[in-house]
Amino acid sequence: MTRPLPFDVAPWSIGLSGLSLSALAHRESVFALGNGHLGWRGNLDEGEPHSSPGSYLNGFFERHPMPYAEGGYGYPDSGESVVNIPDGKILRLLVDDEPFDVRRGRLTRHEQHLDFRAGTLHREVTWTSPTGRTIEMTSTRLVSLTHRAVAAVRYEVRAVDGPVTVTVQSELVANEPLTEVHHDPRVKEALTDPLESLGHFLLGTAATLVHVTRGSGLGVAVAMDHAIHSTGSHAPTVTTETSPHLARTTVRAQLDPGERIEIVKFVGHEWSASPSTAALRDRAEAAVVEASEAGWEGLAAGQRERLDEYWACNDVVVEGEPRLQQAVRFALFHVFQAAARAELRSVPGKGLTGTGYQGHTFWDSEMFVLPLLTDTAPESAEQALRWRHATLDHARERATQLGLRGAVFPWRTISGRESSGYWPASMIAFHLNADIAAAVMRYLRVTGDEVFEREAGVEILVETARMWVSLGRWDDAGRFHIDGVTGPDEYSAMVNDNVYTNLLARANLEGAAAAARRHRDVAEALNVTDEEIGSWTVTAAAIAIPFDEERGVHPQSAGFTERERWSFEATTPEQYPLQEHFPYFDLYRKQVVKQADLVLALYVAHEAFTAEEKARAFAYYEPLTVRDSSLSAGIQAVVAAETGHLELAADYLAEAATLDLDDLQGDTADGLHIASLASLWTAITAGFGGMRHGSEGLRFAPRLPPQLTRLAFGIRVAGGTLHLDIRPDSTQYRLSAGPAFAVQHFDEQLVLQPGVPTTAPTPPAIAPGPRPTQPPGRRPRAFDAAFAD
Amino acid sequence: MTRPLPFDVAPWSIGLSGLSLSALAHRESVFALGNGHLGWRGNLDEGEPHSSPGSYLNGFFERHPMPYAEGGYGYPDSGESVVNIPDGKILRLLVDDEPFDVRRGRLTRHEQHLDFRAGTLHREVTWTSPTGRTIEMTSTRLVSLTHRAVAAVRYEVRAVDGPVTVTVQSELVANEPLTEVHHDPRVKEALTDPLESLGHFLLGTAATLVHVTRGSGLGVAVAMDHAIHSTGSHAPTVTTETSPHLARTTVRAQLDPGERIEIVKFVGHEWSASPSTAALRDRAEAAVVEASEAGWEGLAAGQRERLDEYWACNDVVVEGEPRLQQAVRFALFHVFQAAARAELRSVPGKGLTGTGYQGHTFWDSEMFVLPLLTDTAPESAEQALRWRHATLDHARERATQLGLRGAVFPWRTISGRESSGYWPASMIAFHLNADIAAAVMRYLRVTGDEVFEREAGVEILVETARMWVSLGRWDDAGRFHIDGVTGPDEYSAMVNDNVYTNLLARANLEGAAAAARRHRDVAEALNVTDEEIGSWTVTAAAIAIPFDEERGVHPQSAGFTERERWSFEATTPEQYPLQEHFPYFDLYRKQVVKQADLVLALYVAHEAFTAEEKARAFAYYEPLTVRDSSLSAGIQAVVAAETGHLELAADYLAEAATLDLDDLQGDTADGLHIASLASLWTAITAGFGGMRHGSEGLRFAPRLPPQLTRLAFGIRVAGGTLHLDIRPDSTQYRLSAGPAFAVQHFDEQLVLQPGVPTTAPTPPAIAPGPRPTQPPGRRPRAFDAAFAD
DSSP, X not given: OOOOOOOOOOSSEEXXXXXXGGGHHHHHHHTOEEOSXXXXXXXXXXXXXXXXXXXXXXXXXXXXXXXXXXXXXXXXXXXXXXXXXXXXXXXXXXXXXXXXXXXXXXXXXXXXXXXXXXXXXXXXXXXXXXXXXXXXXXXXXXXXXXXXXXXXXXXXXXXXSSOEEEEEEEEEXXXXXXXXXXXXXXXXXXXXXXXXXXXEEEETTEEEEEEEETTTOOEEEEEEEEEEEEOSSSOOEEEEEEETTEEEEEEXXXXXXXXXXXXXXXXXXXXESSOOHHHHHHHHXXXXXXXXXHHHHHHHHHHHHHHHHHHHHHOOEEESOHHHHHHHHHHHHHHHHHHTTOOSSOOOTTTTSOOGGXXXXXXXXXIIIHHHHHHHXXXXXXXXXXXXXXXXXXXXXXXXXXXXSSOOOOSSBSXXXXXXXXXXXXXXXXXXXXXXXXXXXXXXXXXOOHHHIIIIIHHXXXXXXXXXXXXXXXXXXSOEEOOSBOOSOTTOOSBSSOHHHXXXXXXXXXXXXXXXXXXXXXXXXXXXXXXXXXHHHHHHHHBOOOXXXXXXXXXXXXXXXXXXXXXXXXXXXXXXXXXXXXXXXXHHTEEOBSSOSHHHHHHXXXXXXXXXXXXXXXXXXXXXXXXXXXTSHHHHHHHHHHTTOHHHHHHHHHHHHHTTTTTTTSOGGGXXXXXXXXXXXXXXXXXXXXXXXXXXEEEEOOOOOTXXXXXXXXXXXXXXXXXXXXXXXXXXXXXXXXXXXXXXXXXXXXXXXXXXXXXXXXXOOOOXXXXXXXXXXXXXXXXXXXXXX | OOOOXXXXXXXXXXXXXXXXXXXXXXXXXXXXXXXXXXXXOOOOTTOOSOXXXXXXXXXXXXXXXXXXXXXXXXXXXXXXXXXXXXXXXXEEEEETTEEXXXXXXXXXXXXXXXXXXXXXXXXXXXXXXXXXXXXXXXXXXXXXXXXXXXXXXXXXXXXXXXXEEEEEEEEEEOSOOOOOOOOSHHHHHHHSSOEEEEEEEEETXXXXXEEEETTTOOEEXXXXXXXXXXXXXXXXXXXXXXXXXXXXXXEXXXXXTTOEEXXXXXXXXXXXXXXXXXXXXXXXXXXXXHHHHHHHHHHHHHHHHHHHHHHHHHOOEEESOHHHHHHHHHHHHHHHHHHTTOOSSOOOTTTTSOOGGGGOBOTHIIIIIHHHHHHHOHHHHXXXXXXXXXXXXXXXXXXXXXXXXXXXXXXXXXXXXXXXXXXXXXXXXXXXXHHHHHXXXXXXXXXXXXXXXXXXXXHHHHHHHXXXXXXXXXXXXXXXXXXXXXXXXXXXXXXXXXXXXHHHHHHHHHHHXXXXXXXXXXXXXXTOOHHHHHHHHHHHHXXXXXXXXXXXXXOSSTTGGGSEEOOGGGOOGGGOSGGGTXXXXXXXXXXXXXXXXXXHHHHHTGGGSOHHHHHHHHXXXXXXXXXXXXXXXXXXXXXXXXXXXXHHHHHHXXXXXXXXXXXXXXXXXXXXXXHHHHHHHHIXXXXXXXXXXXXXXXXXXXXXXXXXXXXXXXXXXXXXXXEEEEOSSEEEEEEOSSSOEEEEETTEEEEEOBTOOEEEEOOOOOOOOSOOOOSTTOSOOOHHHHXXX
């Protein structure tokens, strides 16, 4: 592998000196900016070269037909895909009428830095045009965390070696050509030029484009205005034109050596499902006015302030490996960006950093991203859950279609409608519903937010509980079974009694019963009777949890441990990921695990297993788990740490940390793996911190791997932030504010007082069993190797 | 239901007086003619109105893309669909320039008869044109059983009431517009106007069109010539023109009342995978010359002779219900037509009667059609099996793709390449391979054809045996399991140890071992070692056949009887077929059976079950079997008869007999259900005749249902035909020729001498258990009701 230019190593930013055109696509994802509402990929200002121009609004999509060679009942006939809104990032530059292009002329300097505290992407360029004129250009870009509809670019050009005419074309471009390949012509047709013009407007120097998607009928307005300042002796000329799919402000300036021109571009964005051109336009333009009034300095200051606030509570400090420190902050920054201002929208699998998975949201939003958000930015977790709640009507409709009661949430979606085309891995992955319920319960446990509970939480719990009761069946012995489902592991499908699913369904039923009892009036409005509550309790108590007595382990699902073992020895490295080289049926019938499933249950349903069961199960599943999913390493790190395999945990931590930065799966170009990034935090807090939310409160069992000398992180608790500072021999707990708060440190209870640090020693480790092995060739890179130059 | 005009009741034909335009599509299938190589749907001579114009050559297809919302490894990226060849059926008529159309003018007579002994479709029309001229038209059409490339039409018009000018346009029409709906635009594009012209030729009065398919690159030539005779005083004028997609011979004649013109149209057909225009043209024209030399009388005589020969051996006589008699001969006639001259081609699910299932061939060819052919027209069975043998390279390639050894035959195909788009019901329906092996062994048992065995049989058995060994797995107890397959029942999928599959795989392995031992040299050429033969024997002996001790029945597959039972009580009549109203996952996880599966095993692997096991299994599966497939009733009839439920057997027989004639599934318009028609014969011979080919030879246990007074049928045995004449109290056996032949009559052995009838009494019946019940609403119509007017 010829490695592209490496990122620099810095604690609070990630950047590059130089430019690898071959790695452009990857860098566009890494350097993406967003606020959960609006996302801008890290494209070059001048638009080209690019891999995939990306400007997205959360929830904005186009609908397209779903083709099937042989259809079936319940298959969705249309799907949803994220599409670009008009691109406001673009500022093209001409130097004496020579277009600036990194592939032409001579590029003597090219630096890009994504700053985690400033919340900006900064770029510095020195370029000599083919005709020999040299300029310096710097641009700084932000997607505002304080004004959610706003993005801005500060763009500066300086003449170096002689008088030049500098022309900057600042644009809004609709329907940029796509680079994605759509094999089906109907899908291609729907997603090519999806925007129809509803109008283009010019008001002074400000320009606005209003569009509507042809299929989904969503309206979008993007507006821009500019603040222009030149140190040149001649005033620059500024003209603005608009047309249906293009708005352009052209700035021309004569610059002598050392003179510069600065353009600040303010871009406002709005979308709506019931588009009125006038309203959309007004709102987008209002955002621009707001941004112009704040000015670049105001926006940048707001950005930094919001991030300072975030990092003050939520920074994770890592000592012992600077690259890991950088990777952790990179991960936290991007997860924060993906959710910060989503506000009643979801957190898609790729955030707003690319079109991978068509911009869909999956179960990992609730099971991987929301745990982090709940503990660090609970207001974002609440918004994501309120989005799920807002889609309940679709979910109820889907349940009815499938012959079930209550609600069945979609496996992949943007709007809340099912958008999956392969039912064995989607329609029956019912665990998603329990995952959502678990996220609701986690949020309530951490925040005690009764308003949310009454407005949304109870209803989600009730409707999902109803689904479970209608999905399962009672056997003659009085056990409740859930047959014909697919659990988290996508290399199994249509199984009975998946342990993960059943444990989470049990919690879902218990949670629904408790919530309905707590809020009788809310439950009654949902037609919940005492009898129904009773049925949830009875069902929960009866749910079958298969156990293989002979092997002393929980089978991933009924009969799993009886299956033939995958022939790992005969599988070559090129045959991974397995799903691309073997038919599903062969994977499905054998013992081979794509991603943590029973091992995920060991963590999220940790109270259902004894320590011995966990150790045995981890040792059993490790040699079967191939990690063909980015959702695995972080969880394996957690369970490795719990079972005492700290070095293995560190290796998995390193894998989760480098998955996107090193493009381990080769698909980061399509967008960052937000859930995997979030799992890095989980690997640290739940893995090395040993953090568990349990029935008896919050527990920690901090223990560092040999490579690290310190780990520190904070989580929100009632009234303040709890900071942990973990050293090899002890951990310091510090509560920022609020009432006294009790935590378990290993088996000891600590009652923490605000402002009073408490230090507790790390008890001696119990020797774990032998290090579990992975399938041949699937052992994770060693921690040190992963972070080597 | 407003019933269309009923068919007349006649022993040797099926016909209609009058015309129901609403039932046109159905009649086109019922009145189809074919010889296994060439098929002409029963369209009206004048081309319109039509439902679906159909002219097909066996093996001639177009390739089209297969679309998937989410693709997967091993999914075929292109599929095959039967397409029309240029249509030679068409003879348009103008009476004083008024086009004859049954929807215009006054139709005072319209009769159509398909004659099972003449092998012709005969039509008589009296029509008065809108301007008041009356003519009589008769046409007789045949697809020759003696000249496989030839079809012919004898077309006669008689003037009734005054001098008229009669114009007949006899045509070859390429790329007739399709009526099928293709939702996918790529499929539609591929299948619309699939024929590209390679040339059009005129030679005297003869015309030829040569085409090639755009995607599959198959060449086809259709040629025609005419013999014209008029009793009119003026000689008719005849002109012929050709163009790329149309050839037309126009005949104009002046007729006085009573005068008539007769046109005999000879049509020749050829196709080839390596098209040379000249060769194709020559061969098609040679067929026309051959047909012209035979003349209509010669063709018609040859046709009758061939059918006399067929019926002499294979007629099934039914006394007690004339409609059943008619239905049985209708079925035999169509199955014979579907296979008679297929010659190295397959017998598609719809024969050559329509485009249903895209013209594909399935497992039912070997398991439903070939048993009939083997016993009645073994040369046709041989050809179908040689076709499978010819596709072995595709099957070996598919096995390699799926990670298996040996051969995996395609679930649905025309050329031998897999054309299925839903893997749980196709890729893993591995039983197809054992079905093919079973057909090979059945053919060898009946014919002892050693040439076939050495040239094709051994290789099929060896390659399928290899597949089974590589597909299954050994457990610690030394049992061999076949996991992750789909059996015949399409309401289950991805099961372990499907009893039907395992029993047939066992027979496959045993058969391969025996054949390899019989033909060591052939086996060696296939690299079969003694060790490999030994492995087949060992594997066969170890194959797991699950049995539910508690319920005393064989589960359809491992664990089947533990599943939740389908809620038949809550299922409404409109919700059948279930697959159109419920998601697969819900069907797959419950006890609900689409079609005979374990019950099919009771019949085809009859020696693996005791009588008691059969009775109990039939009683167990009947209440679970919904018969949403046409492949079920005939088999249920067989097992109902064996287990003593003769009235139920008669009801199922009636359902199989009326499925196409009464259009019970509403889809006969797309073509006849050839396998279901064949199963009618199976219901009679194996059901009421009790016929079984077993390890100890041929056994009968004839017993009539109360509605029938007599059943007689013949089957081929070594050197002659064995005729059975079954009466309520006794059965007469008669061997036409050949050496003495032993059969079992119930538990008695009869040694039959040629020409010497032997009569044996029917032993008293043992009282069966209570009549098994079906799911609510799924009880078959009673025999008497099915045949009521």
